[in-house]
Amino acid sequence: MKDEKKYFNYTSLFYWVRDNANFLLPSGFNVEYLVNNASITKFSHGQSNPTFLVQVSGGTPFVVRKKPQGNLLPSAHAVDREYNVLKKLGPTRVPVPKVYGYCSDSSVIGTPFYLMEYVKGRIFTDLSLPGLPREERKQIYQEMARVLAEIHNVDYKRVGLEGFGVPGNYVMRQIRRWTKQYEASCEGVGRDPCMDKLVEWLPGNIPKSAISPKEESTIVHGDYRLDNLVFAEGSPKVLAVLDWELSTIGNPLADVAYNCMMYRLAPTRSSLALPLEALASNRELGIPTETEYLSMYQSFRDKGDIDDWNYYLVFSLFRIAAILHGVYKRALIGNASSDRAKESGEVAKNISRLAWNLVLERPSRSNGSVLHTVSEKRNSSDYETMVRKFMEDFVYPLEKSFFEHEQSEQRWTVWPEMENLKKKARELGLWNLWIPKDLGGVLTNAEYAKIAEVMGGCLFASEVFNCSAPDTGNMELLLRFGTPEQRAVWLEPLLKGEIRSCFAMTEPLVASSDATNIASTIDERQDCYVVNGHKWWISGATDPRCKLVLFLGRMAKTDENIPRHKRHSIVLIPMDSPGVKVIRPMHIFGFDDAPHGHAEMRFEDVVVPKKNILLGEGRGFEAAQSRLGAGRIHHCMRAIGMAERALQLLIKRANERQTFGQPLAKHGVVQEVITNCRVEVDQARLLTHFTASVIDSDGGASRRARKYISMTKYVIPQMACRVIDRAIQIHGALGLCQDSVLSHLYASARTLRLADGPDEVHAANVAKFEIQSSKM
Structure with missing residues (x-):
């Protein structure tokens, strides 16, 4: 027997097989017999999860596929996902090996693993298929295209893979994933200049079809290539598709483009000749060209x-390069699966x-996305300059008109100037700037923070740029989790600014700061949900353009044994x-904020079709947490703008007004007020920008980001209240009345100390993180 102890303890393996899959073993066996009469051979093919063929005299050969040993890059080598997708695809027309069992217990052989059928057949590692007749070469490629189409034709919901991945926005999510993997692999290895350029270029040039609500989502293999297929002996038929490590729910065109990398990369990965593209030009070989292969698939x-095929090719090359950077990093730390891994860095x-x-x-082109309208390349400072100028030229001059309308008899109608301002902003490409790059936007959260601050100087400005709450958070939920139909019906008009929305969470009869208290119910019926509840402080619900309510409620029939955070769901309710x-x-301190408003509402036996649930039953808090990631500090970004404007008004007033024979600005006590304001505003700005950068690098749901989000939410609204209060004090009675914007600013800032969770909850979160960190 070949000694494979360096990989795992095969005695423990046989005990596990005996207890979980003994039909693979000969009758009348014992473990000592198996150890003495078995062979375990490691497959040399592949760079990912170590794979072994186990053969026992008198038994059925089977394959063990396991995670590598040692420290692994985040989200890599998920053998449990491989096992799940193989099990679900077994009854379909997709040829996959049978799976016999999964073990999550690392103590058995050192890492989690699963067992699957050994499929004996032909594996081709040379794309030229030497030794085969011309006609069979063509049939091999045709069969490869057919099987890929079969994978994409599977109804993943029907086979039980609905939770296998998030449908929609696949390309951007993959860019973010592989960017993180590349960044992780750079530590101690060095950076790749071309990868750095691709990281910058890819998010802003995604084809329109890949960010459309109608984007097709299917099962994608993620690593579909000729040498991951097992062909029958003497026949072009595929018996099994192997290596499902990267499979998920995604855009099938990305899968096809990855497959077509065979036309651009050498099969050995040791050079960059164009073997298949060159070979395909020799018609005597029977190998189809890339165009012919795509036609077969289609x-x-x-x-x-296919919309913008070139982009998908660039994206796939980027993805391969990111994977190989990770392989190279694993080789350097000693836990790569293949001896060839050290070649991967240069490749x-x-x-x-x-x-x-x-x-x-590539010819220059725009993706035509409604996410933004930009006619030329801009950097973040260009956007900041343009927004600042737009505010000065168009927004601030109309601020008085806005407040006059808000106090008039027509205040519950839309301010007439708003649509004109929105049209101008969109024509200039200053539209939906809040959307982070990982969702198809043009700015990172850190870059947007500076622009949101500029918008924050005027209470209604964010709506002008389609960057206002609660729509931004609701749009983010639909971008991340909405089904194609939900995005077509609701997201598209929200992104265009044609409608508005609200989020129904807070309730008057429970302490909603602990969201698990929420008592409104979502009762599942045979073909629908029935919603009942009493909500208040539903911002935006009184706006005549509000067409959609995102309703958070408790599933009425939830088992009490289910964790508290798994009992609530979000449903989409037409207004x-x-x-x-x-x-x-x-009213907030006497302001009703018409027409936007903050409504008290009742939901009485509201019937909602089942297709209107967001993400899935019991996943309401999971979705809400995502909504409160980057979007949760948008208020803080704008609050800094509010405080900055209050400070500038304070200084202007101090220079204009005199007491005791000199301007207020000459009094030491006033100078100290100005100093305190400047120090506090700048400190808060630095914290907010740092938090935004953490969200960009780690994701809004990461532990580190959640700590800094809570810190930001704790600090910034309190700071804004103090600064605006000092500005009111310097203005005297003027600061209290309708002739100054300060009273509006203060009411808004004071609201923020409750709106996204009270100060006390954020303080408790920060303390919890710090206490837990001190124990580590």
Whole structure:
């Protein structure tokens, strides 16, 4: 027996097989017999999860596939996902090996693993298929295209893989994932200049079809290539598709483009010749060209032309390069699966260079996305300059008109100037700037923070740029989790600024700062949900343009044994649904904030179709936490702008007004007030910008980001209240009345100390993180 103890303890393996899959073993066996009469051979093919063929005299050969040993890059080598997708695809037309069992207990052989069928057949590692007749070569490639189409044709919901991945926005999510993997692999290894350029270029040039609410989502293999297929002996039929480590729910065109990398990369990955592209030009070989291969695939799926094929090629090359950077990093730390792994670093750089050259050769084009309208390349400082000028030229001059309308008899109608301002902003490309790059936007959260601060100087300005709450948070939820239909019906008009929305969470009869207290119910019926509840402080619900309510409620029939944070769901409710009732607008220090408003509402036997649930039953808090990530500090970004404007008004007033024979600005006590304001505003700004950068690097739901979000929410509203209060004091009675914007600013800032959770909750969160960290 070949000694494979350096990989795992095979005695423990046989005990596990005996207890969980003994039908694979000969009758009348014992473990000592198995150890003495078995062979375990490691497959040399592949760079990911170590894979072994186990053969026992008198038993059925089987395959063990396990995670590598040692420290691994985040989200890599998920053998549990591989096992799940193989099990679910077993009854479909997709040829996959049978799976026999999964073990999550690392103590058995050192890492989690699963067992699967050994499929004996042909594996081709040379794309030229030497030794095969011309006609069979063509049939092999046709069969490869057919099987890929079969994978994409599977109804993933019907086979039980609905939770296998998030449908929609696949390309951007993959860019973010592989960017993180590349960044992780750079530590101690060095950076790749072409990868750095691709990281910057890819998010802003995604094809329109890949960010459309109608984007197709299917099962994607993620690593579909010729040498991951097992072909029958003497036949072009595929018996099994292997290596499902990267599979998920995603955009099938990305899968096809990755498959077509065979036309650009050498099969050995040791050079960058174009073997298949060159070979395909020799018609005597029977190998299809890339165009012919795509036609084969499309014929099996009955699909039309592909939008921006070049982009998908660049994206796939980037993804391969990121994977190989990770392989190289694993080789350096000693836990790569293949002896060839150390070659991967240089190959990765060659591939990223090839991708960047494709970008340079690519004709300039816009993706036409409604996420933003930009006619030329801009950096973040350009946007900041343009927004600041827009505010000075168009917004501030109309501020008096806005407040006059707000206090008039027509205040519950939309201010007439708003749509004109929105049209101008969109024409200038100053639209939906809040959307982070990982969702298809043009700015990072850190870059947007500076722009949001500029908007924050005027209470209604964020709406002008389609960057206002609660729509931004609601749009983010739909971008991340909405089904294609939900995005088509609701997201598209929200992104265009044609409608508005609200989020129904807070309730008058429970302490909603602990969201698990929420008592409104979502009762599941045979073909629908029935919603009942009493909500208040539903911002935006009184706006005549509000067409959608995102309702957070408790599943009525939830088992009490289910964790408290798994009992609530979010459903999408059209505002005009029978049973949706606006009782009254709530006032904040006397302001009703018309027409936006903050409504008290009742939901009485509101019938909602099951397709209107967001993300899934019991996943309400999971979705809400995502909504309160980057979006949660947008208020803080704007609050800094509010405080900055209050400070400038304070200084202007101090220079203009005299007491005791000199301007207020000459009095030491006033100078100290100005100093305290400047120090506190700048400190708060630095904290907010740092938090935004942490969200960019770690994601809004990460532990580190959540700590800094709570810190920011704790600090900034309190700071804004103090600064605005001092400005009111310097203004005297003027600061209290309708002739100054300060009273509006103060009411808004004071609200923020409760709006996204009270100060005390954020303080408790920070303390909890610090206490837990001190124990580590």
